[in-house]
Amino acid sequence: MDRRYVAGALAGIFVASAIIRMPGLGSQPLWTDEANCLAIARLKPAAAWHALEHDCSPPLYYWLLGSVAGDDPGEARTRALSAAFGLLTPPLLGLCGAWLMGPPGVVAGALLAVSPLHLWHSQEARMYALVCLLGVALACLTIRSRREGRGLAALAAVQILLLWTHHFSSFAIAVSWCIIGAARTVPWRRLLAFALVVAVGWLPAAVLLWRQVFVFRTGTWLPPPSLDAPLRSIGLWLAGIDAAEHSCILGIPMGLATVVLGALPLLMHGLRDSMGRMLATLCGGTLALAWIVSRMVPALVPGRYDIVVLPSFLLVLAAGWRRAGRAIRWASSALLMAGCAVGVFYYFTAYEKGSLRELAALIEENQQAHDVVVVAPEIEAPVLHYYYRGNLPVLVPPSFGTVDRVDYAHYDRRWASEDEARLLASECWARVPPGGRIHLIYSPYRATIQFKGWLMKGVTYTRITRRVSGSGSTELAVLERSSLDEDGPGAMPW
Numbered sequence: 001m002d003r004r005y006v007a008g009a010l011a012g013i014f015v016a017s018a019i020i021r022m023p024g025l026g027s028q029p030l031w032t033d034e035a036n037c038l039a040i041a042r043l044k045p046a047a048a049w050h051a052l053e054h055d056c057s058p059p060l061y062y063w064l065l066g067s068v069a070g071d072d073p074g075e076a077r078t079r080a081l082s083a084a085f086g087l088l089t090p091p092l093l094g095l096c097g098a099w100l101m102g103p104p105g106v107v108a109g110a111l112l113a114v115s116p117l118h119l120w121h122s123q124e125a126r127m128y129a130l131v132c133l134l135g136v137a138l139a140c141l142t143i144r145s146r147r148e149g150r151g152l153a154a155l156a157a158v159q160i161l162l163l164w165t166h167h168f169s170s171f172a173i174a175v176s177w178c179i180i181g182a183a184r185t186v187p188w189r190r191l192l193a194f195a196l197v198v199a200v201g202w203l204p205a206a207v208l209l210w211r212q213v214f215v216f217r218t219g220t221w222l223p224p225p226s227l228d229a230p231l232r233s234i235g236l237w238l239a240g241i242d243a244a245e246h247s248c249i250l251g252i253p254m255g256l257a258t259v260v261l262g263a264l265p266l267l268m269h270g271l272r273d274s275m276g277r278m279l280a281t282l283c284g285g286t287l288a289l290a291w292i293v294s295r296m297v298p299a300l301v302p303g304r305y306d307i308v309v310l311p312s313f314l315l316v317l318a319a320g321w322r323r324a325g326r327a328i329r330w331a332s333s334a335l336l337m338a339g340c341a342v343g344v345f346y347y348f349t350a351y352e353k354g355s356l357r358e359l360a361a362l363i364e365e366n367q368q369a370h371d372v373v374v375v376a377p378e379i380e381a382p383v384l385h386y387y388y389r390g391n392l393p394v395l396v397p398p399s400f401g402t403v404d405r406v407d408y409a410h411y412d413r414r415w416a417s418e419d420e421a422r423l424l425a426s427e428c429w430a431r432v433p434p435g436g437r438i439h440l441i442y443s444p445y446r447a448t449i450q451f452k453g454w455l456m457k458g459v460t461y462t463r464i465t466r467r468v469s470g471s472g473s474t475e476l477a478v479l480e481r482s483s484l485d486e487d488g489p490g491a492m493p494w
Contacts (some may be wrong), residue, residue, distance in 0.1 A: 086122025116240025
């Protein structure tokens with residue numbers, strides 16, 4: 001009976017995952033990170049590795065995406081790999097939960113199936129859906145190795161795959177080994193031997209991480225995490241994206257409040273369970289370690305990165321569901337499902353991943369002879385290249401390289417000073433023919449504000465449209481020379 005119950009529950013979880021994750025897979029435009037990911041993935045492996053030295057990720061997902069994306073993929077095909085991982089993860093989590101704690105463990109898979117955060121990552125051409133899938137195996141094999149002293153070879157393989165998928169997983173892996181070592185079910189020599197295997201397998205990706213953080217300093221734009229970062233991570237796990245802003249009634253974010261109220265009783269009961277405490281240690285220890293390291297080197301701040309331990313957290317809730325009474329079970333389940341439904345509804349009806357597809361179309365509709373397009377900052381160039389089909393020249397300062405990728409060789413020129421911003425603005429106007437205009441695609445990152453100010457001196461400014469999306473605020477504007485500029489191209493009254 002239990003097996004039939006579990007099999008039926010897993011089938012229902014898979015169907016629910018498909019119903020939630022497959023609609024609208026290609027309806028949202030690609031946003032900045034997705035387009036950059038695709039641009040790197042379409043390079044040859046060695047070139048992709050070099051490009052990733054200036055990014056903040058290991059190469060595994062990029063190589064996988066490059067093998068399936070094709071030459072000219074649409075949005076749906078670009079996201080299909082993540083969608084496949086997203087479909088597999090909830091039933092796999094339910095299966096692992098049932099193996100660890102019996103039929104009540106499938107609750108973890110059911111919660112992941114309706115998770116707005118996991119829906120988001122399942123429809124995003126980034127590595128996070130794969131990280132979550134491997135996170136299920138990490139949690140399950142950590143518990144098995146601690147309880148039975150077996151499964152270390154499989155655990156080591158999963159950990160190496162995680163380390164080649166996202167650097168943040170190193171925190172979870174360190175905590176995983178501590179949990180296993182504390183149980184003393186595995187001889188120390190054997191434990192150290194497998195830990196050494198993981199370290200050797202990680203070595204190339206670790207060298208890449210070192211170059212990213214300390215040579216090219218690619219994570220320095222991230223601020224150090226605030227004191228409440230781990231709590232905000234848990235809120236993100238439960239209620240999904242922008243949970244504090246959507247579904248507000250009388251100033252209260254109802255979706256977030258509902259899932260928190262539903263999770264608290266299950267979390268308290270889960271912490272009374274020995275397995276629940278181990279899984280909670282994996283979650284909490286990972287968040288705490290990431291927070292401490294990121295306070296010193298803010299390159300891996302908790303947030304979307306920590307989805308690697310989301311399966312562990314949901315297994316804690318499943319352990320609580322197993323121990324709780326019937327009234328608490330169903331009340332908590334109803335609150336969690338209602339809050340997740342609010343988050344899913346918000347994702348499909350109000351959330352925007354990006355706006356460059358629409359802005360590129362506006363440029364094509366309004367372009368004139370002698371106009372040029374300027375993209376600032378350069379990180380937005382690949383997504384414009386993906387959508388723009390017009391014939392205007394596209395300028396990508398500071399390097400003025402090709403529009404299909406970020407010119408990482410000049411990426412250290414990050415609009416660092418007012419003089420640099422003025423020089424870049426002058427170079428842009430020098431490349432505009434007489435009578436031409438600048439179509440400015442602009443995202444107001446802190447580093448580009450001075451550049452925009454200098455670019456606008458001596459011109460009339462007409463804003464066409466402004467879009468606020470999940471990736472930030474993006475503006476399309478037309479800059480025309482003013483009557484003060486009478487000395488030819490590049491002669492601005494500065």
